[in-house]
Amino acid sequence: xxxxxxxxxxxxxxxxxxxxxxxxxxxxxxxxxxxxxxxxxxxxxxxxxxxxxxxxxxxxxxxxxxxxxxxxxxxxx
Amino acid sequence: xxxxxxxxxxxxxxxxxxxxxxxxxxxxxxxxxxxxxxxxxxxxxxxxxxxxxxxxxxxxxxxxxxxxxxxxxxxxxxxxxxxxxxxxxxxxxxxxxxxxxxxxxxxxxxxxxxxxxxxxxxxxxxxxxxxxxxxxxxxxxxxxxxxxxxxxxxxxxxxxxxxxxxxxxxxxxxxxxxxxxxxxxxxxxxxxxxxxxxxxxxxxxxxxxxxxxxxxxxxxxxxxxxxxxxxxx
Numbered sequence: 001x002x003x004x005x006x007x008x009x010x011x012x013x014x015x016x017x018x019x020x021x022x023x024x025x026x027x028x029x030x031x032x033x034x035x036x037x038x039x040x041x042x043x044x045x046x047x048x049x050x051x052x053x054x055x056x057x058x059x060x061x062x063x064x065x066x067x068x069x070x071x072x073x074x075x076x077x
Numbered sequence: 078x079x080x081x082x083x084x085x086x087x088x089x090x091x092x093x094x095x096x097x098x099x100x101x102x103x104x105x106x107x108x109x110x111x112x113x114x115x116x117x118x119x120x121x122x123x124x125x126x127x128x129x130x131x132x133x134x135x136x137x138x139x140x141x142x143x144x145x146x147x148x149x150x151x152x153x154x155x156x157x158x159x160x161x162x163x164x165x166x167x168x169x170x171x172x173x174x175x176x177x178x179x180x181x182x183x184x185x186x187x188x189x190x191x192x193x194x195x196x197x198x199x200x201x202x203x204x205x206x207x208x209x210x211x212x213x214x215x216x217x218x219x220x221x222x223x224x225x226x227x228x229x230x231x232x233x234x235x236x237x238x239x240x241x242x243x244x245x246x247x248x249x250x251x252x253x254x255x256x257x258x259x260x261x262x263x264x265x266x267x268x269x270x271x272x273x274x275x276x277x278x279x280x281x282x283x284x285x286x287x288x289x290x291x292x293x294x295x296x297x298x299x300x301x302x303x304x305x306x307x308x309x310x
Binding site: 013014016017020040062063065067068 | 133134137138141169170176177179180181182183184224225226258
């Protein structure tokens, strides 16, 4: 069983990495890309004994920082 | 009076902090992050560096080191805690200070001497300085852009918890003098009780004239005065 955690900078927070990536894409000649945001993708292997509350706890307290980031967790059987 | 310099895996300013403290005659010891108590110390210093290689986020993993539980407990009792650079990041991650430190807006790692302005001296950390005093203290960081929600920022201003702001050599707090994109040029803040102080500049690197500035001394002199180790001038 796996959990896939996506951590993204909050919309309200300037993401300088995303701006640099977008600019690099433009230099590459693809002007269709209007914006890019850079986050993290974390894959957790689970033995199935975890609770949903525990998963959210580690996402909130460790894997992301709610001051600057939002997270999403997807469970895969 | 005893001081602790906490060592995390990846701390690299621990010896600089130790040297600065010992120059002031402080009885200071290194404390490994696996230790579970810092109750014996009156001043707890979290030095700069790259704890846990900055994995995940700066300070995110160090915050869960065994010693941090005791640091949080001692801070709650009013003990003095100083976080410098990565130490500041760890204090924010541990919720001992509000807000967070994010990637410099320029994406550049900035390593240079620059000026910060003392915004408030009526606190344990700058009681031997004056408001408006300029401090030439070096910075060295890639993630030092201070971020907080608008309510937190209002609180910090209202309670005068912002102790240092980046400024130019004339003391003007300008956009050009902001090295990292910090909100309101914030370089250092305190908690509401003023016993926890975090700053991105490195005062321990500005205590010896051979290093180009001794302006960092005022922070050590102030807290040692507060702790009764030094007489007020």
